[in-house]
Amino acid sequence: MYREKLAALLRFDLVEYNRLLRSGTPGGGGPAVWERMYGFLVECESFPWSLPWFDRDCRPVNRRLHRLARQARRDQRGNRLLTAIQALLWPPVVLLFASGLTLRNAAAAGRGSLALWLECLAFAVKHNIAPSEYYLLRIFARPEGTSAGEYLQQREKAAVHRLLQPPAGQMDWVIDKRRFWCVAGDLELPVVPVLATFESGRRTTGDGALPRRDLFHKPLGAFGGEGAECWRYLAEGDHWQQGEHRLSEAGLLAHCAAADSILQPRLLSHGSLRELMGDALGTVRIVTLRRASGDIQVLAAVLKLPASEVAIDAYWAGGLAAPVDCDTGKLRAATARDLCRGNFSHHPETGAVIAGRRVPYWREALCVVKRGHAGLDQLTSLGWDVAITGDGPVVIEANTGWNFELMQAAGGGPLGTGVFAEWAAGWLPGEARDGALAKARAPDTGTRVDPRPSGTD
Known part of the structure; x- marks a missing residue:
């Protein structure tokens, strides 16, 4: 997993890197260090303070949202030294990400590499738009007459939701x-019925045998589908299977009880x-x-x-x-x-x-x-x-x-x-x-x- 993550980073395939990051489990100190380094570099794609020319040509409500989000992110970090380092690293990191991501995505974007690269840099300076978000949000293909400042970046999501x-x-x-x-x-x-809930290593609701059908298992505290599992029921052998793993009813219940979670019937x-x-x-x-x-x-x-x-x-x-x-x-x-x-x-x-x-x-x-x-x-x-x-x-x-x-x-x-x-x-x-x-x-x-x-x- 570590080598796959590193290879994805080196070819600027940030989508694949993040998929591996969210679907795998960190192993050892090396990968964890790389993950933290990458996370900080991504932070450095945007400038931590509101410069006078940022968001000048977007709606007042969006200008206020952008500025309040920057302030909220600084307050959440709480470390002035790291914020200062982020500001110092902003120019080289923007140049690095804009160059690498343009080389990777220019053909798919359907525009010339030079024009894309210049616009990506210009929007970073003018609107504080991170190069990775320029491509992820398809800002290069924005509707005609739309300012890039009207986009809300994913990195602003948590702060904006807290504000609103x-x-x-x-x-x-x-x-x-x-x-x-x-x-x-x-x-x-x-809603989907809940067959059983599991907390603190034990089954807390849903007494009785499990229905002999396909089941879906979800961690209680996960987001975006992380950790979700589909267990297919096989009548021959009376067990449930996911990939190469086969479990009896007792084994499946023990597996679910290993984390706070819920078990539901699988829908089609x-x-x-x-x-x-x-x-x-x-x-x-x-x-x-x-x-x-x-x-x-x-x-x-x-x-x-x-x-x-x-x-x-x-x-x-x-x-x-x-x-x-x-x-x-x-x-x-x-x-x-x-x-x-x-x-x-x-x-x-x-x-x-x-x-x-x-x-x-x-x-x-x-x-x-x-x-x-x-x-x-x-x-x-x-x-x-x-x-x-x-x-x-x-x-x-x-x-x-x-x-x-x-x-x-x-x-x-x-x-x-x-x-x-x-x-x-x-x-x-x-x-x-x-x-x-x-x-x-x-x-x-x-x-x-x-x-x-x-x-x-």
């Missing part, structure tokens, strides 16, 4: 997978989508926004298509992402995180049509996420993962820290325009947000949600 998502007890309801399923049930949302996608997803379960990421007025609005949606031989549909794990027209439910051409793989109007393995295909039960899926967000009235934005099954939409999970890169790279444009900019302006710290928060947290006589997992006091 005021502290609320309901965040724990969403982050804790076990609690979320209880809340979703109280809100009458269609709607028949019309299986030629895009195979046996894996793909989901639609639908982002909903709560306006300061309390209205729920859908921002954007992307269908995530799993890579072959991968149990999850995560974009970082090699899957494809196809934007969904929110009005019609029709798909546009899909993209991969690795720019060199190109765009796909047809599935690269099955040849099935992607662009123009309609997502089944689309209206029902939108109604489900809007109803769910209306019930979580303290949360300003949510990224919902919804599976489309033969019986309709099923909520897999909701995320308060939804992915900026996925929505912009697959969606074909920046977040910081139109609906998002108008919504963000209402939730930035100030009088407007204070009034909206007071309204959201006022006592009401509507449905009361019990956030406690079933079986707890």
Whole structure:
């Protein structure tokens, strides 16, 4: 694994490096040191302070978001020496990453290497856009008339979400997978049943024998599908199999109890989508926004298509992402995180049509996420993962820290325009947000949600 990571770095295949980093386990002191060094170099792609000319030609709300995000990231680091070193290393690191990434991606970007390299450097200086994000977000292919400063970089994600998502007890309801399923049930949302939960090395809920069917195992504290496992049931021998591993019921339960986790039945996608997803379960990421007025609005949606031989549909794990027209439910051409793989109007393995295909039960899926967000009235934005099954939409999970890169790279444009900019302006710290928060947290006589997992006091 260490050699594969190093080889990916040397050829500036940062997508593959990050896939290996997230899917593998660090081994020994050497790789851990390299990972920390790389992480700091990535930090050095952006300047830690707001220079006077940064973000000058973007919307005021985005200018404020960028500046507050830089300040928040400096405060979080808390080490002034490291911040100063980051500032000193910024010019050579930008030059290094811009050069290496342009050499790797120029042919796929469809523009001349020199023009791409110069624009990448110019945007780093003018907008503080990291060279890696210039390519990951497809800023070189931005819509005509759009400023690069309207893009929200993935490195700003955590800070921006903290700014626009005021502290609320309901965040724990969403982050804790076990609690979320209880809340979703109280809100009458269609969810995957939880067969068993495991905490502190023991099975805490779900007594009795496991159903003889395929099962899905997820760690409670993981994000982006990390650590998820699909266990196929084989009647011959009465065991479950994942890859080369075969376990009896007792063995599977012991395996699940090794970490805080949940066990669920495996779902299958709607028949019309299986030629895009195979046996894996793909989901639609639908982002909903709560306006300061309390209205729920859908921002954007992307269908995530799993890579072959991968149990999850995560974009970082090699899957494809196809934007969904929110009005019609029709798909546009899909993209991969690795720019060199190109765009796909047809599935690269099955040849099935992607662009123009309609997502089944689309209206029902939108109604489900809007109803769910209306019930979580303290949360300003949510990224919902919804599976489309033969019986309709099923909520897999909701995320308060939804992915900026996925929505912009697959969606074909920046977040910081139109609906998002108008919504963000209402939730930035100030009088407007204070009034909206007071309204959201006022006592009401509507449905009361019990956030406690079933079986707890």
